Amino acid sequence: MATPLHIVVLAAGQGSRMKSSLPKVIHALAGRSLLNHVLTTARGLQPDGLHVVIGHGADQVREQTPGSDIQWVIQREQLGTGHAVAQALPGIPETARVLVLYGDVPLTSPETLSRLAAVIARDCLGLLTVNLSDPAGYGRILRDSRGDVTGIVEQKDATPEQLQISEVNTGLLGAPAEKLKRWLPALSSNNAQAEYYLTDVIALARTEGLGIQVSQPDEPEEVQGVNNRAQLAQLERWFQHQQALMLMAGGASLADPARIDIRGRVETGHDVVIDVNAVMEGEVVLGDRVHIGPGVVLRDCRVGSDVRVDAYSLIEGARVDQGAVIGPFARLRPDALVGRNARVGNFVEIKKSSIGAESKVNHLSYVGDTTMGEAVNIGAGTITCNYDGTSKHHTTLGHGVFIGSNTSLVAPVTLGARSVTGAGSTINRNVADRELAVARSRQRNIPDWVAETDDDQDSKKKGED
Numbered sequence: 001m002a003t004p005l006h007i008v009v010l011a012a013g014q015g016s017r018m019k020s021s022l023p024k025v026i027h028a029l030a031g032r033s034l035l036n037h038v039l040t041t042a043r044g045l046q047p048d049g050l051h052v053v054i055g056h057g058a059d060q061v062r063e064q065t066p067g068s069d070i071q072w073v074i075q076r077e078q079l080g081t082g083h084a085v086a087q088a089l090p091g092i093p094e095t096a097r098v099l100v101l102y103g104d105v106p107l108t109s110p111e112t113l114s115r116l117a118a119v120i121a122r123d124c125l126g127l128l129t130v131n132l133s134d135p136a137g138y139g140r141i142l143r144d145s146r147g148d149v150t151g152i153v154e155q156k157d158a159t160p161e162q163l164q165i166s167e168v169n170t171g172l173l174g175a176p177a178e179k180l181k182r183w184l185p186a187l188s189s190n191n192a193q194a195e196y197y198l199t200d201v202i203a204l205a206r207t208e209g210l211g212i213q214v215s216q217p218d219e220p221e222e223v224q225g226v227n228n229r230a231q232l233a234q235l236e237r238w239f240q241h242q243q244a245l246m247l248m249a250g251g252a253s254l255a256d257p258a259r260i261d262i263r264g265r266v267e268t269g270h271d272v273v274i275d276v277n278a279v280m281e282g283e284v285v286l287g288d289r290v291h292i293g294p295g296v297v298l299r300d301c302r303v304g305s306d307v308r309v310d311a312y313s314l315i316e317g318a319r320v321d322q323g324a325v326i327g328p329f330a331r332l333r334p335d336a337l338v339g340r341n342a343r344v345g346n347f348v349e350i351k352k353s354s355i356g357a358e359s360k361v362n363h364l365s366y367v368g369d370t371t372m373g374e375a376v377n378i379g380a381g382t383i384t385c386n387y388d389g390t391s392k393h394h395t396t397l398g399h400g401v402f403i404g405s406n407t408s409l410v411a412p413v414t415l416g417a418r419s420v421t422g423a424g425s426t427i428n429r430n431v432a433d434r435e436l437a438v439a440r441s442r443q444r445n446i447p448d449w450v451a452e453t454d455d456d457q458d459s460k461k462k463g464e465d
Helices: 034-043 058-063 081-091 110-118 177-186 200-207 229-249 454-464
Strands: 005-011 049-054 070-074 097-102 124-131 140-143 149-153 167-176 211-215 252-254 260-268 272-274 278-286 297-303 314-316 343-346 349-351 360-363 366-368 370-372 383-385 395-397 408-410 413-415
Touching (some): 034 097, 034 110, 049 058, 049 081, 058 070, 070 081, 081 097, 081 177, 097 110, 097 177, 110 211, 124 200, 149 200, 167 200, 177 200, 200 211, 229 252, 229 260, 408 413
Parallel strands (some): 005 097, 049 070, 252 272, 260 278, 297 314, 349 366, 370 395, 383 408
Antiparallel strands (some): 097 167, 124 167, 140 167
């Protein structure tokens, strides 16, 4: 039977260098909080316990971090990483392996964490280190003449010789719970920061003859922490670059890989083309040969093959079927369905409606709570009046309906197949198949309605001359 694995995530710090009223760990990277990234990866290891140590802004962190599997632990005084882990130990059995992560180190890969967790044993600690060209700010890894790890020295406590070491501590480590429960109460705060360092357990383990297995991440950015907004921006760009590489590997062409933002999961077919400044959030699925124009925002949507989404359109919670054309400047709201080869043009908003195959809503229109048949034509300036101030009402348009420009369809209303409305009509009664509905007052032209001006008089005299 495998030894239980418990994960402790340290998320109690204030993050004063962020200059923010928000706790550092709930600042967003790629649309999700730093802590959310860490917890998502941690859950991939299927731990037997997930403990999050919080302090500053504890209520905010809890409110913005869903998960019934989380055991919240309060660190009332921030006295260092060793003290923080000690607060979680009462909820962890002595027989468990403990993996310590940090809520402000968001992009460690599942593979890196799996390798680290695998080496934790009753007689062995796991330590994640990384070699940096500029190790400033990090604790240095101390090794003996045989290359074995003997300890970690924090930068503020390091000698000039130790500061030359390029191998540094990432903060991520694993140890048997029974050892931590004995070691952590024995830690000393006699150091430059007057804190209880978790890293001091490395020297204690060495003293007791325990093995210390070191592993390293595939990329140094995986273990980069966020201490200020500049570091957050750097990690955001690295993460987005990785997303762009994955999209291109999957068959998508990007006009500029540096100008795309993925804030969720994107699945693409072959020969997809994505122009600059596209933003994709949530779950987005793009079929083969989809063309995404500049500035498009896609959020929790499915886009079928051969669809073109033109510039600055927003598609949210909607589905677009094969061959349709959307935009530019179109908005598809949740529960919109655009059928095969349909067209939704500029400054058109579709909400909770199905647009039938081959139908066209080309200009300046609002369609809400509507079922539309095939080959329907909606003239410019048409709106469905679906809300009476209390309730929403439905509009039904049969196949081949032609709606004249500037028509108001007052729901609930049904227009039969191939019916027509005259431009400028307000339709509040059902229209049968093939009927013409005209609902507007008769035009009257009243002469001399506008008084003559002096210029009119002068023009009239010149004409008489």
